[in-house]
Amino acid sequence: MSDAIERLRTARERVEAAEAAVERHARDQLEAVESAHRTAMELLDRYEDTATGTGDFQSFVTFQDEFTTTVEGLDDDLPRRDAFEEALDAVDQRRLSESDFAAARAALQPASELVGLLDEEREARAELREAEREAKRRLQDIEDAIAERERLVELGEADLDAPVERLRDPIAAFNEAVVAAFADYRTEVSARELLEFAASAAHYPLVDVQQPPADLVEYVESHEAGTETVPRLLELADYSPSKLDHYVDDATALKRAVATRQTYLDRLDGSSLQLDWPPGPAAALRRRCEERIPLVSRVADEEVVAMLRTVRELTWDDEYERLRTAAVALDELDDEGRERLASGSVADELADLREERETLQAAL
Known part of the structure; x- marks a missing residue:
């Protein structure tokens, strides 16, 4: 039995015992004693x-x-009414000392014990609420653990001898080529044109390009320096203001627009046009290829675009899903995972987790 289940059962037993003790003395009577005791104290x-x-x-x-x-003012039939009367006797003096107050508190002890029944009930219910929260957290952990092991089983069923290079090689070739092509593009076109490309690419949801900052776009469109390449603009931004005055008409504007956006410009490279490895399902990869074709055609020659089309064609291959599943398994399944699958420990863990889940769900 897990700790969460044991704590839940113990908490429920405590609540049941506390509620039974309260009911034996009548809840409304105990609440009246509690109110009087609180006032007296x-x-x-x-x-x-x-x-x-x-x-x-x-x-x-x-x-x-x-x-x-x-x-x-207390009812005659109030439980432990005599304790209150004894407390009153303790302080019904012509002159009071601290010992009289101590005696009054001691006299109220029987009433305090009854009040303690309500306190115990409240504490028991609070403990039960916390035990239920812990059990729910444990249940979520179990669900996650089951999903992880079911994923291992699924990966273990893949054909690990499948020729995944039929997918890997075309994708790797395209990824390498598009990064190289974009690096050349970046050094050849103006910052104005590069940011126009980035603005267009940002509208494609499956291409991870951020919309260029508005102040940077405004600068390159309204200043002569916008006809320079991005590497050249970044170089100029590193110049001192006095040196920069020899190259641009407004050194302060360039510093403000370019130097503060260096991180964005540095990250504007061909990696956003690459394809993930391992790839997703056929339809997902096909959509990613189709989104990239018009963008890649702007920054690379037809040979690179043809590579992308070749990858897209693979998504119609009857063997695609088998190869993709194998690629995913090889990527995610390490040696330890394979050993656990081969030894049967994953299956045993799954059985234990499912049993605990069922018991915990029933307990909740």
């Missing part, structure tokens, strides 16, 4: 310093009046 705490010894006489009188009114 508050009076003792409030006036102990001022109503004792040679303190404030008015405080002494007020305390005795309020304490007497509290006790005399």
